[in-house]
Amino acid sequence: MQQNEKNTEPPIIIVENLEHAFGDFKAVDNISFTVKKGQIFSFLGPNGAGKSTAINVLITLLSLQKGKASVAGFDLKRDPQKVRESIGIVFQDITLDRDMTVWEILEFHGRLYNMPDDERRKRIDELLELVQLETKRNERTKSLSGGMKRRLEIARGLMTRPKVLFLDEPTIGLDPQTRLRMWDYIKGVNNEGTTIFLTTHYMDEADHLSDRISIIDHGKIVISGTSWELKNTLGRDIIYLETSDNDAAVRLLKDLPAIRTIKVKSRGFSLMVNEDGTKVLPGILDVLRNASIELTTINLKKPSMDDVFVFYTGKEIRDEGAAPARGLFLRGGGR
Amino acid sequence: MKGRLLPAACSCVEEGDNMAYGFMTIYWRDMVRFVRFKTLLVSSLLQPALWLAFFGIAMASNFDRLTAGMPVLPGVRVVGYLTFMGAGIIAMTTLFTSLFGGIVILFDKNWGLMREILASPMNRNHIIFGIGLSGVTKSFIQAIIIMGFGILIGTAFFAGFTPLQTVISIGGILAFVAMFALGFLFLSAGIAISMESPEGLQGIITLLTMPIFFASNALYPIDTFPEILKIVSVYNPMTLLITGIRYFAIGPDFVTLGKHYVYLPMDIAWAFGGLVIFTVIMFTFAWWRFRNAVVT
Numbered sequence: 001m002q003q004n005e006k007n008t009e010p011p012i013i014i015v016e017n018l019e020h021a022f023g024d025f026k027a028v029d030n031i032s033f034t035v036k037k038g039q040i041f042s043f044l045g046p047n048g049a050g051k052s053t054a055i056n057v058l059i060t061l062l063s064l065q066k067g068k069a070s071v072a073g074f075d076l077k078r079d080p081q082k083v084r085e086s087i088g089i090v091f092q093d094i095t096l097d098r099d100m101t102v103w104e105i106l107e108f109h110g111r112l113y114n115m116p117d118d119e120r121r122k123r124i125d126e127l128l129e130l131v132q133l134e135t136k137r138n139e140r141t142k143s144l145s146g147g148m149k150r151r152l153e154i155a156r157g158l159m160t161r162p163k164v165l166f167l168d169e170p171t172i173g174l175d176p177q178t179r180l181r182m183w184d185y186i187k188g189v190n191n192e193g194t195t196i197f198l199t200t201h202y203m204d205e206a207d208h209l210s211d212r213i214s215i216i217d218h219g220k221i222v223i224s225g226t227s228w229e230l231k232n233t234l235g236r237d238i239i240y241l242e243t244s245d246n247d248a249a250v251r252l253l254k255d256l257p258a259i260r261t262i263k264v265k266s267r268g269f270s271l272m273v274n275e276d277g278t279k280v281l282p283g284i285l286d287v288l289r290n291a292s293i294e295l296t297t298i299n300l301k302k303p304s305m306d307d308v309f310v311f312y313t314g315k316e317i318r319d320e321g322a323a324p325a326r327g328l329f330l331r332g333g334g335r
Numbered sequence: 336m337k338g339r340l341l342p343a344a345c346s347c348v349e350e351g352d353n354m355a356y357g358f359m360t361i362y363w364r365d366m367v368r369f370v371r372f373k374t375l376l377v378s379s380l381l382q383p384a385l386w387l388a389f390f391g392i393a394m395a396s397n398f399d400r401l402t403a404g405m406p407v408l409p410g411v412r413v414v415g416y417l418t419f420m421g422a423g424i425i426a427m428t429t430l431f432t433s434l435f436g437g438i439v440i441l442f443d444k445n446w447g448l449m450r451e452i453l454a455s456p457m458n459r460n461h462i463i464f465g466i467g468l469s470g471v472t473k474s475f476i477q478a479i480i481i482m483g484f485g486i487l488i489g490t491a492f493f494a495g496f497t498p499l500q501t502v503i504s505i506g507g508i509l510a511f512v513a514m515f516a517l518g519f520l521f522l523s524a525g526i527a528i529s530m531e532s533p534e535g536l537q538g539i540i541t542l543l544t545m546p547i548f549f550a551s552n553a554l555y556p557i558d559t560f561p562e563i564l565k566i567v568s569v570y571n572p573m574t575l576l577i578t579g580i581r582y583f584a585i586g587p588d589f590v591t592l593g594k595h596y597v598y599l600p601m602d603i604a605w606a607f608g609g610l611v612i613f614t615v616i617m618f619t620f621a622w623w624r625f626r627n628a629v630v631t
Contacts, residue, residue: 056631059454063629084456095447099371100364111360112455156451 010073012037012164012195013058018067020053027053029219030067035164035197035212040190043199044206044309045216051199052092054216055168058197059089072163085113088162088194090153092169098142102133102152105141106159113160120159127155131185147178154185164195171205183209203305213305217313227305234303234311235260237277239284242268242297249293253284263311268297272311357457361465362472365439369473383428383477384484391417391424392488394554398592405593412589414491419591421490422580423553425481425512426573429474430547433516434540436470437523441536444528449630459625463524463618470520471513478512479505482584492584504583511579511607515572518614525621528628547573556594572613575606 011034020028028050035041043051056062058071060080069076072086096105103124110120128134131151141149150170157165170186171179186209190196200206206213207227214224223230243249250262250269258280261272273280277300288295370376395417407413440462443449452462482505486492493501523540530536550564551557551573557565568574578598587598 052631061450061454061629061631081456084454089451089454091447091450093447095451097364097368097446097448099368104364104367108360108364109451109455111363112357112452112457114357114456 009037011035012072013197014070016068018054018057018069020057020062020065026219031221033214033221033224035195037195038193039211040196040198040209042206042210042213043216044203044213046201046313049216050219051216052168055166055199059087059166060084086163088157088160088165090157090167090170092172094149094153096141096149096152099140101138101140103137105152106156109156109159115160123159127158131155146174150174150182151185158189162194164197165189167196167198169199171202203309207305215309215312222312230308231303234307235272235274237273238301238303238307239271239273239277239281240268240299241295243288244294244296248291249288252287252291357461358464358468361462362468365466365469366472369469380477380480383424383481387421387424387481387485388488391420394420402592408590408595411595412586414585414589414591416591418490418492418585420554421485421492422577422584425478425580426553426577427548428477428481429512429516430519430544430573432474432477433470433519434523434544436466436520437527438533438536440466440524440527441530441533444630453630460622463521463621463625466524467517467520471516474512474516475509478508507583508580511576511610514607514610514614515576518572518610518617521614521617521621525624528624547571552577556592558594572610575609578606579603
């Protein structure tokens with residue numbers, strides 16, 4: 001269904017040198033990116049990285065302070081009205097009137113966007129079926145579960161058949177099963193042709209859903225690419241070792257040609273290698289054995305999105321509140 | 336997943352120019368909420384009647400006794416205190432309902448619901464108009480209840496009027512109530528969109544209510560006020576509203592509490608004109624606050 005061959009079309013979102021500051025604090029600092037039509041594009045970053053600020057500028061809730069941006073072919077500065085008509089939004093927190101019914105929520109939204117009566121009513125029926133809320137039609141939203149509320153919000157975001165659907169942290173606070181189901185909905189919506197702009201601080205979510213990911217931290221885009229490309233920048237494999245003398249081991253190993261980067265952890269260190277890890281490993285073991293360094297733990301794995309994230313931002317994303325863990329990087333050799 | 340999310344050609348959102356009725360959407364939602372909260376609905380309708388019943392009857396029985404011995408002007412109708420203050424109660428109820436009418440905006444803002452509206456193509460002025468319209472509707476319902484209940488407990492509203500005069504008078508009262516209500520709804524909306532907490536809004540409203548209500552002719556004539564207070568009272572929108580209501584509900588020529596009231600059509604036109612000016616200023620204020628509102 002998805003039409004990937006539409007590569008000649010101009011990108012549906014174009015952002016050039018976008019900046020947004022609150023007073024002296026630059027929440028978004030000179031970012032540029034494009035999103036192709038039909039893609040799922042993710043902003044992956046920790047809380048406070050500037051994801052929501054960027055999304056709020058793109059959906060016209062915040063003014064465009066500096067830079068250029070267009071959404072669905074309309075310039076954000078010149079045609080904000082047209083942009084608003086072309087997009088759907090699911091906000092970060094639940095934004096449903098607790099005392100309105102499921103049907104009224106969608107009816108209100110359709111009216112807000114001036115949809116004709118018959119079109120609006122038909123669309124509500126379709127969407128309630130899509131998100132499996134037909135039986136809840138006349139219930140007030142306060143009686144819905146968290147997952148149902150999110151589904152209703154996604155339905156609302158789709159009411160006007162937007163060209164781009166913005167999802168700000170769509171699965172925050174949902175249980176694992178509901179998350180998986182939500183991912184299916186998002187994929188399904190995308191398969192029907194809606195471009196999706198997603199922000200998340202869940203690596204697995206970005207990894208699972210996105211055609212392209214931009215990692216954003218301190219208001220800047222650190223790196224962009226497909227999930228595969230991002231993982232590949234770390235090398236093919238990651239080897240984790242714990243030894244009797246980690247410092248000495250790192251000194252010995254850092255100059256091996258196959259090793260791209262070494263990352264020191266609290267009890268051991270990780271080697272990111274350019275080649276097949278299983279082939280490199282015997283050589284590494286030889287080096288350690290020759291130096292009489294005793295090996296206590298060994299582990300070999302493919303780089304995950306977590307590894308990519310930690311590598312490029314220097315911190316692990318935890319759920320809200322936890323302090324970021326500090327990672328120390330040794331690149332090429334210098335400290 | 337059913338495969339019918341995207342139609343061949345999308346014409347679902349009409350052009351922005353056609354959105355002249357956006358305020359009806361805001362109005363619809365506010366009315367849905369108004370009838371949904373039964374306790375609030377009943378109490379808001381009962382409260383003005385209770386004011387009239389308790390405060391009105393208590394004060395009237397005292398004032399009427401005090402003024403019983405006053406000389407009567409020949410040929411001029413003497414109107415009891417209950418009738419006199421009945422007009423004030425309509426005005427007071429309108430004032431309270433309107434000043435609190437904007438609070439929904441603050442709740443929408445704090446609960447994140449305002450984002451949906453502000454990110455939609457609808458012009459922001461429609462939020463102001465929609466809230467205004469629903470507030471006016473509520474005030475109409477309340478005014479009619481007070482008039483009906485008032486006549487039931489003995490206010491001499493529309494006494495001696497022909498049916499046609501009564502209908503015209505009710506229309507006149509509602510026109511005054513509408514203009515006054517809009518002014519204070521706009522003020523309330525403008526404050527609400529600028530505030531962070533409901534407590535703060537409540538504080539400001541309470542602060543405003545006191546002088547507006549008591550520096551007016553709602554409960555007593557203003558002629559005996561000290562000079563400065565009198566000036567404030569004369570230009571108080573509340574006084575302008577009550578003047579209009581008394582003209583239509585009681586008549587152009589009557590005596591209450593020993594004061595002879597004579598309203599010329601010109602006075603009434605001035606009063607209404609004053610309310611129009613007030614409402615235009617308040618709309619400008621609300622428009623300015625909404626234009627600068629950033630809600631994320």
